[in-house]
Structure formats: C-alpha cells, structure tokens
Amino acid sequence: MTQTISSIDELKENLTLFEDYLCDGDEQEREEVEKLITRGKCLVSYKIEDSWRFAPSRYIGYFQNNLEKHEANYYIINGGVTNKAIDKIAKNKLSENPYLESEYISYCKELGITPSNQKRKFWLFDFENEDFENNRVTNEGFPEGKLVERIHRNRERNSALIEQAKKKYQEENDGRVPCQVCEFDFQKEYGEVGKDFIEAHHTIPVSEMPNGYKTKIGEIVFVCSNCHKMLHRKRPWLKITDLKKIKALANREDGR
Numbered sequence: 001m002t003q004t005i006s007s008i009d010e011l012k013e014n015l016t017l018f019e020d021y022l023c024d025g026d027e028q029e030r031e032e033v034e035k036l037i038t039r040g041k042c043l044v045s046y047k048i049e050d051s052w053r054f055a056p057s058r059y060i061g062y063f064q065n066n067l068e069k070h071e072a073n074y075y076i077i078n079g080g081v082t083n084k085a086i087d088k089i090a091k092n093k094l095s096e097n098p099y100l101e102s103e104y105i106s107y108c109k110e111l112g113i114t115p116s117n118q119k120r121k122f123w124l125f126d127f128e129n130e131d132f133e134n135n136r137v138t139n140e141g142f143p144e145g146k147l148v149e150r151i152h153r154n155r156e157r158n159s160a161l162i163e164q165a166k167k168k169y170q171e172e173n174d175g176r177v178p179c180q181v182c183e184f185d186f187q188k189e190y191g192e193v194g195k196d197f198i199e200a201h202h203t204i205p206v207s208e209m210p211n212g213y214k215t216k217i218g219e220i221v222f223v224c225s226n227c228h229k230m231l232h233r234k235r236p237w238l239k240i241t242d243l244k245k246i247k248a249l250a251n252r253e254d255g256r
Ligand SMILES: [Zn+2]
Pocket: 179, 180, 181, 182, 183, 184, 223, 224, 225, 226, 227, 228
C-alpha cells in the first residue's frame, strides 16, 4: 500500500520537489507537473511571500511522492484517500472558494498553462513566514526563489507587449537589437543565427506587481544573456544604469 502524508512537514517536502520539477525539471517533468496542476480538482493552496501556489491532492497527498512513483502507482492512486490525509493536517475544510479560484487562474496564467474547465475545491495553508526551500536564493542569483524566477521568465518570453516593445526598439536602432547595457549585438557576433536575438527584461518584478497590473512598454528593456543574469543578481534588481556604471568601473579597474 502507498502511504499518505501525516504532517505539514511531509506536505512541504512534497511541495518542494513538486516545485523543483516545475522550475528545474527536464521538459517531460515540467509537462507532467503542469498537467497535474491544470487537471487538479482538489487542490492544496499554499501562500508564500504574498502569493498563492497550488498542487493537487492526488499527487501531493502521498508520502515522499515523486513523478516516478506517481506514474508507477497510477492505477491505485485514489484522490479520496489523499483528500482524507490532507483533511487531517489542514486547518480548514476542503471547499469551493471564489477568491482562491481566481488566484488559481492567475497562477496558471503566470506559469503559461491553461486550467481545465471544471469545478475545483481548495485547502488553505500559509507558509508566509517560514523557511521554504524554494524561496531561498538560487545559484542563478534570483533572490526571490526559483518559482518567481520561472514566472518572471515566462512573462519575459510570452507576451504580445514584449513583441511590440522589441519592434519599437529595433526600429529605433536601424533594425538591430543591441544590449542596452553592453551593446553586445548577437547578429554582429554570430551572424545570421544571432539575427533579432535579444532577451527582454521586465524592470518591475512580478512580486511587486499588484493583481491585474498591466506592464507598460517603457518597463521593458533589452539585454544580452550575460547582462540579464547580472541584472537579476541583486535585490532589488539592478537598474540598467547601475549595471552600466558597475561594468565601466570594473573594466577600468581591470585596465581596459
Ligand atoms: Zn549585455
């Protein structure tokens, strides 16, 4: 028999791995976890750093679960059993909740996934002031934690506004898209394969955007991959002008 979770710590352990898949997993792992989130009917909602995240009962309710186990146990997985286990450790009952439903929808949107069309119920957990592994500084230097990084990157990749901003930037630069910090030009360095390539960076962190916030074109800057990483290394994020100064100083000290 497959054992269910019996404590908050065991729940957190599962949530940590679940988020790891979502942020650092290979493509297949990410897809699996995305499916689990979009198809979940009974969801654990957990609040960290002011934002709600979600994970489905039928995965998160089994003791030390992982995707391999989840797949191997596919035919014996029973949402009724995990629901009971989670009920025991939750402070509130599983129930419909319009507020969490709308938070769930925007969470999916931020992750770039589409929720399935069905009724959902939620438990609430608050890990606001606790040390949650996925919220620690990542080695990529993303001080808000891995999940925020994934959400931020998703925004920077898929948005009509970014396309618009890029077009404008390109027009202002005779069709080129040089880095706004170091002027690195992918086309100049890599020829045809680098044509039109540049990364977009939102200067306002997702964590500072109130619900329903609309990004403006002027908040998007274009930087090479190296400068993009450097911008994200400090909290609050460095500004383009700061990074330019830092770079000039370092280059001068280096005798360049
Ligand atoms: Zn650069």
